[in-house]
Amino acid sequence: MAAGIVGIARSSVWTANMSKKRAILFVCTANQCRSPMAEAMMKDYITRMDLPTNWVVQSAGTWAESGHPATPSGVKAMAQRGLDTSSHQSQTITKDLLNQFDLILTMESGHKEAIQIEFPEFSKKVFMLSEMSGAAINIEDPIGGTFEDYLNTANEIDEWIRNGFPGILEILEETEHEQSAD
Numbered sequence: 001m002a003a004g005i006v007g008i009a010r011s012s013v014w015t016a017n018m019s020k021k022r023a024i025l026f027v028c029t030a031n032q033c034r035s036p037m038a039e040a041m042m043k044d045y046i047t048r049m050d051l052p053t054n055w056v057v058q059s060a061g062t063w064a065e066s067g068h069p070a071t072p073s074g075v076k077a078m079a080q081r082g083l084d085t086s087s088h089q090s091q092t093i094t095k096d097l098l099n100q101f102d103l104i105l106t107m108e109s110g111h112k113e114a115i116q117i118e119f120p121e122f123s124k125k126v127f128m129l130s131e132m133s134g135a136a137i138n139i140e141d142p143i144g145g146t147f148e149d150y151l152n153t154a155n156e157i158d159e160w161i162r163n164g165f166p167g168i169l170e171i172l173e174e175t176e177h178e179q180s181a182d
Contacts, residue, residue, distance in 0.1 A: 022172050023056040025101040026129070027111050031061030031090035033143055033150070034107045036070045038129065038157050040083040045161055056100070062114045064092040071143065077150040081158075098122045102175045103168065105129040107157075108138040125175060129157070132164025132171070 024042060028035035039059040046055050069075075070088040078085045091097065098104060098119055104126045106112045116123045130137040139156055142149040 021054045021056065023101040023103070024058075024168070024172075025098070025104045026057070026059040026107075027062060027093065027104060027115065028059070028107040029061055029063050029111070029141060030068070030143075031059055031064040031092070032068055032071050032088075033074045033141060034139055034153060034157060035059035035061065036085045036088045036090075037074055037078060037154050038105070038107070038161065039088075040078050040085050041081070041154075041158050041161055044081075044083055045165065058091075058101075059088075060091045060093045060097060062093055062111050064090045066091050071150075073142070073147050073150040074154075076147065077154045080151070081154065093119075095119055101125070103127070103171055105132070105168075107141075109136065110138075125171075127171070129160045129164060132167035133160060134167070 026035040026038035026042070028038075036059050039057050042057045043055075046057070066089070068090040070078075070085045070090075075085050075088075093115065098115070099122075102125060104115065104122065106115070106126065106128050109128060112126050112128055115126050128136055129139065139153065139160065142153040
């Protein structure tokens with residue numbers, strides 16, 4: 001296990017409450033490129049950190065048509081990382097879907113804004129993935145680009161997940177405290 005991973009697991013963010021269910025939804029536009037990549041990488045990251053198996057990680061799209069596969073280049077980019085997204089099926093965002101998640105992480109500010117406008121009741125749990133690292137940077141859509149663009153996008157998402165994981169844990173803790181206070 002890498003030193004950085006161990007350091008996060010032992011940080012002050014790590015608490016006894018990690019045995020509680022954690023639910024994260026990644027969001028992009030069509031749920032065929034970026035968010036399936038983020039879903040696969042987050043699941044892998046959680047496994048590599050040896051966290052409890054009670055995490056739910058899914059993805060959806062703001063303009064997705066349900067039932068479409070991940071793009072071939074996205075599947076290939078994930079396969080190069082040893083991750084399989086070949087069985088992914090896109091899904092669109094609905095109120096019922098959003099209600100199942102503690103944290104909603106978007107790829108772009110436009111996705112965040114769309115959710116906050118359409119579903120304002122979820123505004124407090126919607127963030128850009130990059131915001132978990134203290135930034136507000138869009139992760140550009142590689143659709144229509146080269147395979148190298150997909151690899152670069154995968155690398156960027158991976159970096160935001162790794163660097164933002166302490167922030168993700170912190171937000172999940174805050175969400176849990178708010179829910180228990182209700």
